[in-house]
Amino acid sequence: xxxxxxxxxxxxxxxxxxxxxxxxxxxxxxxxxxxxxxxxxxxxxxxxxxxxxxxxxxxxxxxxxxxxxxxxxxxxxxxxxxxxxxxxxxxxxxxxxxxxxxxxxxxxxxxxxxxxxxxxxxxxxxxxxxxxxxxxxxxxxxxxxxxxxxxxxxxxxxxxxxxxxxxxxxxxxxxxxxxxxxxxxxxxxxxxxxxxxxxxxxxxxxxxxxxxxxxxxxxxxxxxxxxxxxxxxxxxxxxxxxxxxxxxxxxxxxxxxxxxxxxxxxxxxxxxxxxxxxxxxxxxxxxxxxxxxxxxxxxxxxxxxxxxxxxxxxxxxxxxxxxxxxxxxxxxxxxxxxxxxxxxxxxxxxxxxxxxxxxxxxxxxxxxxxxxxxxxxxxxxxxxxxxxxxxxxxxxxxxxxxxxxxxxxxxxxxxxxxxxxxxxxxxxxxxxxxxxxxxxxxxxxxxxxxxxxxxxxxxxxxxxxxxxxxxxxxxxxxxxxxxxxxxxxxxxxxxxxxxxxxxxxxxxxxxxxxxxxxxxxxxxxxxxxxxxxxxxxxxxxxxxxxxxxxxxxxxxxxxxxxxxxxxxxxxxxxxxxx
Amino acid sequence: xxxxxxxxxxxxxxxxxxxxxxxxxxxxxxxxxxxxxxxxxxxxxxxxxxxxxxxxxxxxxxxxxxxxxxxxxxxxxxxxxxxxxxxxxxxxxxxxxxxxxxxxxxxxxxxxxxxxxxxxxxxxxxxxxxxxxxxxxxxxxxxxxxxxxxxxxxxxxxxxxxxxxxxxxxxxxxxxxxxxxxxxxxxxxxxxxxxxxxxxxxxxxxxxxxxxxxxxxxxxxxxxxxxxxxxxxxxxxxxxxxxxxxxxxxxxxxxxxxxxxxxxxxxxxxxxxxxxxxxxxxxxxxxxxxxxxxxxxxxxxxxxxxxxxxxxxxxxxxxxxxxxxxxxxxxxxxxxxxxxxxxxxxxxxxxxxxxxxx
Numbered sequence: 005x006x007x008x009x010x011x012x013x014x015x016x017x018x019x020x021x022x023x024x025x026x027x028x029x030x031x032x033x034x035x036x037x038x039x040x041x042x043x044x045x046x047x048x049x050x051x052x053x054x055x056x057x058x059x060x061x062x063x064x065x066x067x068x069x070x071x072x073x074x075x076x077x078x079x080x081x082x083x084x085x086x087x088x089x090x091x092x093x094x095x096x097x098x099x100x101x102x103x104x105x106x107x108x109x110x111x112x113x114x115x116x117x118x119x120x121x122x123x124x125x126x127x128x129x130x131x132x133x134x135x136x137x138x139x140x141x142x143x144x145x146x147x148x149x150x151x152x153x154x155x156x157x158x159x160x161x162x163x164x165x166x167x168x169x170x171x172x173x174x175x176x177x178x179x180x181x182x183x184x185x186x187x188x189x190x191x192x193x194x195x196x197x198x199x200x201x202x203x204x205x206x207x208x209x210x211x212x213x214x215x216x217x218x219x220x221x222x223x224x225x226x227x228x229x230x231x232x233x234x235x236x237x238x239x240x241x242x243x244x245x246x247x248x249x250x251x252x253x254x255x256x257x258x259x260x261x262x263x264x265x266x267x268x269x270x271x272x273x274x275x276x277x278x279x280x281x282x283x284x285x286x287x288x289x290x291x292x293x294x295x296x297x298x299x300x301x302x303x304x305x306x307x308x309x310x311x312x313x314x315x316x317x318x319x320x321x322x323x324x325x326x327x328x329x330x331x332x333x334x335x336x337x338x339x340x341x342x343x344x345x346x347x348x349x350x351x352x353x354x355x356x357x358x359x360x361x362x363x364x365x366x367x368x369x370x371x372x373x374x375x376x377x378x379x380x381x382x383x384x385x386x387x388x389x390x391x392x393x394x395x396x397x398x399x400x401x402x403x404x405x406x407x408x409x410x411x412x413x414x415x416x417x418x419x420x421x422x423x424x425x426x427x428x429x430x431x432x433x434x435x436x437x438x439x440x441x442x443x444x445x446x447x448x449x450x451x452x453x454x455x456x457x458x459x460x461x462x463x464x465x466x467x468x469x470x471x472x473x474x475x476x477x478x479x480x481x482x483x484x485x486x487x488x489x490x491x492x493x494x495x496x497x498x499x500x501x502x503x504x505x506x507x508x509x510x511x512x513x514x515x516x517x518x519x520x521x522x523x524x525x526x527x528x529x530x531x532x533x534x535x536x537x538x539x540x541x542x543x544x545x546x547x548x549x550x551x552x553x554x555x556x557x558x559x560x561x562x563x564x565x566x567x568x569x570x571x572x573x574x575x576x577x578x579x580x581x582x
Numbered sequence: 583x584x585x586x587x588x589x590x591x592x593x594x595x596x597x598x599x600x601x602x603x604x605x606x607x608x609x610x611x612x613x614x615x616x617x618x619x620x621x622x623x624x625x626x627x628x629x630x631x632x633x634x635x636x637x638x639x640x641x642x643x644x645x646x647x648x649x650x651x652x653x654x655x656x657x658x659x660x661x662x663x664x665x666x667x668x669x670x671x672x673x674x675x676x677x678x679x680x681x682x683x684x685x686x687x688x689x690x691x692x693x694x695x696x697x698x699x700x701x702x703x704x705x706x707x708x709x710x711x712x713x714x715x716x717x718x719x720x721x722x723x724x725x726x727x728x729x730x731x732x733x734x735x736x737x738x739x740x741x742x743x744x745x746x747x748x749x750x751x752x753x754x755x756x757x758x759x760x761x762x763x764x765x766x767x768x769x770x771x772x773x774x775x776x777x778x779x780x781x782x783x784x785x786x787x788x789x790x791x792x793x794x795x796x797x798x799x800x801x802x803x804x805x806x807x808x809x810x811x812x813x814x815x816x817x818x819x820x821x822x823x824x825x826x827x828x829x830x831x832x833x834x835x836x837x838x839x840x841x842x843x844x845x846x847x848x849x850x851x852x853x854x855x856x857x858x859x860x861x862x863x864x865x866x867x868x869x870x871x872x873x874x875x876x877x878x879x880x881x882x883x884x885x886x887x888x889x890x891x892x893x894x895x896x897x898x899x900x901x902x903x904x905x906x907x908x909x910x911x912x913x914x915x916x917x918x919x920x921x922x923x924x925x926x927x928x929x930x931x932x933x934x935x936x937x938x939x940x
Contacts, residue, residue, distance in 0.1 A: 076936070141820075143822045144821050160768075248940075251807075252939045252940055254940055266676040349819075349820065350820065371649060372664065373665070373666070438683070446681065446686035528686055529681070529689070540669060543673075543809040544810040544812045547816075549645075
């Protein structure tokens with residue numbers, strides 16, 4: 005390859021500039037602005053105070069002292085840990101057996117089950133929390149009403165109380181178990197059947213094989229899943245704001261958010277945000293170390309198809325278990341939302357006689373923020389998806405092809421936002437972009453920055469693995485024929501990656517429209533998005549309008565997902581990759 | 583602590599206004615004189631407002647009322663769209679402070695349910711005087727600023743409410759003291775003073791009259807904590823809790839009239855009171871549309887909507903009462919004290935969250 009026409013190549017280069025190096029450098033700078041600027045302001049605020057006389061900032065550790073000594077701040081930290089650990093354990097208890105059933109047994113309808121897990125994955129957690137209020141508020145909840153109706157119990161008797169610590173843990177687990185499920189199911193998909201066969205041939209019974217072979221092989225994925233679930237539970241804002249506050253307790257995220265109420269205490273908020281950041285970094289490091297050992301599981305290669313275990317009569321209880329698990333995040337909440345949307349009273353069962361379009365009419369034709377919020381959400385979703393995909397594409401190209409020196413740094417920067425919880429990023433961006441030189445607060449730009457930063461790691465990881473699948477020789481051919489690096493990227497590589505690129509675009513779009521925790525810190529009246537509008541409506545208890553807006557969001561999401569699944573060669577594996 | 587923060591905030595606010603620059607100064611100029619001449623809705627004002635094409639109204643009033651007013655305004659003055667931004671009064675206040683600190687001038691006029699906000703805004707130089715003719719003619723003196731910095735749009739009370747399916751009328755609590763009875767433990771819902779201006783008022787007035795010990799005892803009753811004063815009536819109408827400790831009395835009346843099983847109790851100790859003023863902002867992007875809206879909202883026509891549709895008390899002396907609401911004069915009211923709230927807001931929020939944990 006290297007002998008090809010040196011003369012011609014040199015000649016071309018005199019009038020054709022290779023833009024790739026400056027372009028990649030620009031991206032590197034951009035990433036710094038996205039990540040380093042907000043985090044730096046966060047760090048500075050957490051250790052400084054403003055002198056009221058001189059208005060100058062001075063160094064102090066007072067905020068951290070307050071953080072560690074004020075029970076108003078210590079208690080939420082403890083609560084957050086309890087909630088995160090419990091919901092992580094709950095996720096594993098449910099997701100591990102379910103992942104095994106779907107991946108390794110002859111359970112029917114596994115494609116449908118996987119699709120429904122995807123549905124619970126894309127359901128905004130705050131929407132799920134509101135739906136569960138309608139279902140399981142102790143007195144007005146549909147399930148509790150049903151319970152009293154069936155058992156004839158007293159007026160105050162209830163089966164579930166969603167406004168409680170267990171209630172919060174339950175709802176969080178409902179929408180984080182897909183993370184564990186996907187990791188476990190994918191790991192089980194990959195375990196070669198040969199290893200289990202070998203164990204059986206050597207006389208190991210089903211139980212011995214499971215204990216000595218299957219479980220050790222899948223354990224890293226399960227542990228990684230547990231960590232991700234812990235992380236998700238820890239950084240979630242919507243569900244605790246909806247369920248914990250009425251029950252009379254704060255988590256770390258709701259506390260940080262409340263520190264911005266008048267008079268705002270950004271310094272204390274910054275100090276409170278840093279522990280979340282550190283914990284996330286440590287946990288992700290832990291996850292990498294655990295998953296790093298996964299090489300062990302691929303030792304056998306991909307030779308054997310996974311051996312499906314025949315369930316026999318056990319299929320019935322297994323299927324019952326799966327249906328019950330899927331009812332909790334999907335069927336029941338969606339039913340509650342539809343009921344609330346078209347019933348005059350959210351918590352009264354809808355009948356054909358009571359069916360009303362009143363909420364629909366109010367939301368779309370009277371509520372003056374609806375159109376603005378929908379427009380903003382759509383613009384931001386499309387823009388974040390487009391820019392994020394391009395960014396991820398270029399960076400993954402640079403790292404996959406080692407195109408520039410320092411590509412490792414670029415790769416690191418692209419995955420770094422994974423360690424920044426949404427609310428922490430929100431605080432950081434608020435501090436960074438409410439001041440010169442970049443006064444972006446109050447514009448859609450600051451939200452766009454937030455969304456791109458949050459979605460970049462997942463997009464990058466998806467596209468990087470896609471790049472690895474395209475052999476570089478195709479690009480080399482194009483370059484030998486005189487194309488610049490950029491041109492060969494556009495004309496050769498991009499078309500080959502079309503499916504993955506489209507999938508990444510949709511992934512960012514769907515994730516953006518359901519984002520709340522960064523948006524809640526960054527919105528202004530003119531830059532409101534649907535998730536924030538729903539949260540606003542929640543605070544004044546307007547359930548009908550929430551249900552209509554929530555259902556619209558879900559419809560939009562599913563339209564996008566179905567569209568992705570229609571793309572040939574993409575199939576159902578689409579949104580499994582986070 | 584409160585003092586120091588307040589001073590810093592003034593500085594911030596003044597800087598923001600200075601930065602607003604010419605835009606602010608120009609249309610504030612004619613209003614420099616002590617008592618501005620009362621203004622009617624003139625064709626010139628309507629024409630200027632139409633040119634701007636929209637008005638942005640931040641408000642703490644219940645969403646359905648806010649949207650109803652917006653819609654009626656749009657119908658009355660075609661060509662001007664009204665965008666309503668609803669949240670709790672304390673949130674509205676925070677939002678405006680945050681936006682102004684970043685030189686974002688989005689709000690034309692605001693309606694809050696915490697009178698203390700007006701003195702903050704006035705002292706920081708954020709608001710501009712404007713006195714509609716009808717207000718000067720038909721509003722009792724206590725309901726507007728003689729200089730026109732604020733006009734009370736509606737008068738609110740925060741009574742006790744209960745669900746009549748869950749509590750028999752004869753067993754319903756009669757006073758705040760009754761709510762401390764252990765039989766109500768776990769059955770009450772309450773709104774938050776860091777969100778709602780009405781609740782900021784009711785918290786301050788109750789604590790002043792009954793002492794903070796009252797809230798200490800109440801906090802032990804496992805009270806469900808929601809944010810908005812407009813949410814507590816919804817929660818008892820749904821039957822989620824039997825009793826609301828505080829909240830928008832007018833919604834209880836609305837819900838009762840549409841057939842929901844709710845009723846109101848004016849507590850023996852007195853019913854907390856909140857006057858809800860509206861102000862115009864100097865930095866308004868649509869100053870004329872803002873004035874038109876302010877003028878129209880305090881006209882008899884709009885005020886009658888507040889009486890008939892929203893079931894609130896109107897300060898307009900010419901509005902016609904609609905039966906079904908107890909007259910304000912017949913209710914034993916607690917005394918409003920905006921000045922004290924302004925001084926103590928920070929302390930109230932802190933003590934409250936120490937007791938109720940959120």
